[in-house]
Structure formats: C-alpha cells, structure tokens
Amino acid sequence: MTNAFDAQQSIVDTVREAIEAHVPDSQASVSGAGGHFSISVTSPVFDGKSRLECQRLVYEAITHLMTGETAPVHAIDRLETEVPQRTG
Helix, strand or coil, rough: CCCCCHHHHHHHHHHHHHHHCCCCCCEEEEEECCCCEEEEEEEEHCCCHHHHHHHHHHHHHHHHHCCCCCCCCCCEEEEEEECCCCCC
C-alpha cells in the first residue's frame, strides 16, 4: 500500500521528469502538495526568450498532468525560469 507521502513525492518527481524531458538541457526543482506546486527551471534554451515564452515551454511539458477531472496538478503557484550563469 502506498502512503500519501509516497504518492505526493511521485507526483513531484513526475512533474520534474516531464519538464526535464521537454525543455532541453534543463534542471527543474519542484515542490508542493495538494495539487499546488512551485517550479523553478534553469535551461540555456531560455536565453533570448521572453518570460512568457519560457513559461509556455514549461506549461507545454506538464499540460497532460493538468488535464482532466482527476489531474494531479491543479495549480502552479510559482513558476520561475532562468538561464544558467556562464562561467569563465
């Protein structure tokens, strides 16, 4: 039997994995519970794009998790996107 914590952790992992699979060279951090999540994504693909364009890329990755009556994701309370800092 899976407890609520394991099920919630699975949703967090599923959201993170979906974003990292859809947004090239990305690293995503996802937290939340009760269907509400905070997401932070870093990717070089965001360079030169507007905030809206970056956020659309992330939403495209998780639309399937936000669709339907039993969707595990109900709201994104915070969505941050950023370009990795260049070194050297």
